[in-house]
Amino acid sequence: MKKIALTIMEQLTPKYIQVSRIEFEGPEIAIYVRNPKALAEHPEVAKEIAKKLKKRIVIRTDPSVRRSEKETIEVIKNLVPPEAGIKEIKFDHVLGEVIIKAEKVGLVYGKGQSIYNKVLAETGWRMNVVRIPPVDPKDLSTLNKIIDYMLSQSSYRLEFLRSSGERIHRGVIFENRYVRITALGGFMEVGRSAILIETSESKILLDVGINPSGIGYNLYPRLDIDQLNLEELDAVVVTHAHLDHIGLVPYLFKYGYRGPVYATKPTRDLMVLLLLDLLDIMQRSGQKPPYTQQEVKKMILHTIPLDYGEVTDIAPDMKLTFYNAGHILGSAIAHIHIGEGLHNIVYTGDFKFGRTRLLDKAHTEFPRVETLIMESTYGDRDQPRRDEAELELISVISKTIARRGKVLIPVMAVGRAQEILLVLVDALRKKLLPPETKIYIDGSIKEVTAIHLTYPELLSAQVRARILRGENPFDHENIVRVEGRQMREDIAKSDEPGVILATAGMLTGGPSVEYLRLLAPDPRNVLVFVSYQAKGTLGRRILDGEREITMVDEEGKPQLVRIQMEVKSIDGFSGHSDRRQLLAFLANMKPKPKNIILNHGEPQSIHALAETIRRRARHLGLPEDIRVYTPTILDTLHIAGVA
The missing domain is CATH 3.30.300.20 (K homology (KH) domain)
Structure with missing residues (x-):
């Protein structure tokens, strides 16, 4: 110093x-x-x-x-x-x-x-x-x-x-260096993402999320392991603001963590909004939250925002650089440089290697890479092209409006809601939908969209240009903001057709569940899924064929609901890379990794992708001796140095 x-x-x-x-x-x-x-x-x-x-x-x-x-x-x-x-x-x-x-x-x-x-x-x-x-x-x-x-x-x-500055810049003490990666959540599953990276000098966490469908031990990442002492933790790195990556960050402050949280500025803003919304939903549904608003406030004070491409010391032997991940606003691929050239890790978080209406595709060039930790959500399948998915959505809406029905689209407030809004507003302007079509938005969509308008430089060139001209590409005179439960019920019970965008995207809570209860008995209506439905969620159960579900009515009493509305799933809107895009990312990535660790996918997706990578390694430009790992929860990989 x-x-x-x-x-x-x-x-x-x-x-x-x-x-x-x-x-x-x-x-x-x-x-x-x-x-x-x-x-x-x-x-x-x-x-x-x-x-x-x-x-x-x-x-x-x-x-x-x-x-x-x-x-x-x-x-x-x-x-x-x-x-x-x-x-x-x-x-x-x-x-x-x-x-x-x-x-x-x-x-x-x-x-x-x-x-x-x-x-x-x-x-x-x-x-x-x-x-x-x-x-x-x-x-x-x-x-x-x-x-x-x-x-x-x-x-x-x-x-x-x-x-924290004194701790970061104090210099390296130990010469006996190693790098270990421990899977705490989000391995052989989708949800509760959390990864511990250890060296002889420091410890950091990559994401700390919750499982939207988890129960007991499956709800939260395994933070109870001996090697994770919060007083010894140097940093928490958050890649993006989805609850399966951020949902448990404030919990760390409840139990004594006092170090920094690194995220992009939009991730910080969205993270606060979503976490406060989560607490509100849990309290209203009678659940006991794992932390309070006080811990969320503490997290705000400890969050250090970073821009893309900004090299930052986060520990005596670690530097962090964020790159665009193309998944949602502010989403980042994290590059971790360890020691003086000892090892380099690239953690994709959730990423999209394909251009969308909202965002540019993920970054692929890094200074050095030895180990890649890559998501595998769609590692076993390809998705339709985005333009095909948009046409299918417009077709489904048009047919439903024609029969005087309503279209319920459960969406994540961040990312998917804005993508669908861009599609619907464009369709109204081009008269691809009947001019009287009303679009109702419910939940925190309006606030989240305002945060998108605050950071136009991080959006696609087309959307950015419109915002900087003073336009709001997410708005239209036909868009109606829903205020409160009574308005919700009035919309559902009216004879007027329309489109409803409501949170949450997997029907795990929020207004989308209330609309489902109200709209399910009418066969004129349609439930359209446009995002991934994690195993165990209500959305996944319906998608897999369940048509009788027990829900809570407006008086808090259990009610058996028979789903007679049409159920559709339109692939192609996902913010995740499909198999084709995952392989294209590897083919375009520079330099090539020696190790690939697959996470954030159900077992069949991860195993299928691992086998494809091994089989096509030469075609992808990967080393012939590439090592592809498929760890499960609590597995530890020793990837560099001498322990």
Whole structure:
């Protein structure tokens, strides 16, 4: 750490930049300076130091030289053009940041961050700009609450960052190095994803999810193993915001974890929304949640957001880099670089190696790879092309509307809901659906969609362009937001046809289950599945042919429901890669791994994919001696070094 400080001083002294102190704040090294105007003359200084040290650098000004809030707001308003649409300005006095909520982020920062640099030089405050899309303010309530809560707890957050920074940057102690991977959840199954990676120096968790259909030991990952001591855990890495990957992260804080959680910004925002929604659903259904809102709040303060391609130290011997996974907004493939070239792991999480309306396909090029941990959800089958699936969906809806029925589409609030909305809005605009077709959306879909509009740079080029032009590609005059149970019942009992998008996607709770109870007896209606239905869920049971189910009515009493509505499953909308795409990912991946570990799939999918990879290794450009592993829960693989 002393060597790092000396290197920084050697870089800054010749440029006459006056350093007041250097702090290790989480993965970043914060350099506090007394003369911010010198930074305007040398805006490249942070990049130069970062390149030399191979560390993340942030320049902050000493609190003594920062101008008042009133003066700073005046400077910002003079420099930023009115077209930027600034909505609100707040100050974080602890971190020296001015948070600006605006409609057009690029105009606030200025070309080549020219305005950012001027504001820093003239006021001593670093700008942190948050995009505010033109939507109903209540749809941004979660995002605003996150910002406000972090501001109110900025002293705690700074203390946390400095304590974790000392741990991250302290340097390597042990020379006897090894790498072990232990399967804690999501192996030979779909759900409760969790992986422990250990070296002689550090321990990290990749995802900590729940099983949507699990009971007892099958509900949560196996966090009860001896080698997982939360006080020794260096980091939690979250790849994306689906409950089978994030559902148990706050639980760690309940039992003493105080380290960082790494995720992309949209994953952080979506994670909070979904976890609070999960607690609400569990409490309303009489279930005892494994944690409370207090643990979710603690998780917020310990979450460190990362951008794609940003190399970040997360332990003395580990660096993390996120890459686009193409699965949902903010989803990431995690590249873990261990030691000085000892080993490199790529963990795909859930990924889509195919372009969709919403997202670009997954990234395939990495600095180095020895071991690949790859999802295998559809490892034994191919899916129809996306355009074919869209045409089938429009056809099913048109036929149902014609017979005065209703179409119930259970969707995950994140990802699938937005994909289907894009398809339906496009169909209405092109008159592929009757012009009077109403589309009802229920659950947290509106709030989640607002978060998508907040991060247009992470969406597909076509969707991004429309958002930046001021359009909302997810909206149409025929879309109706459902508010409350009474409106739900009125829609279900009315004679008017329509389409209902409701959470949750596997019928494990939420409004989709209520609609099913109300709509099931009418054969004019249709239940359309557009996403994977995990084994054991109500959705999977219906898909497998079950037509008599016991449900709870509006008075909380058990009710036998006979499903007489039509049941359809339309493949092709999945955010997961099918067999063809999984193999194409391997063929395009650079460099090639020596080890492949398959997870996130039912046994038949994993075994089928493993056999296909072994048989077609040469065709895929993989090493002839490629090792393909198919571990189960609690299996440990020793993949590098000497134990």
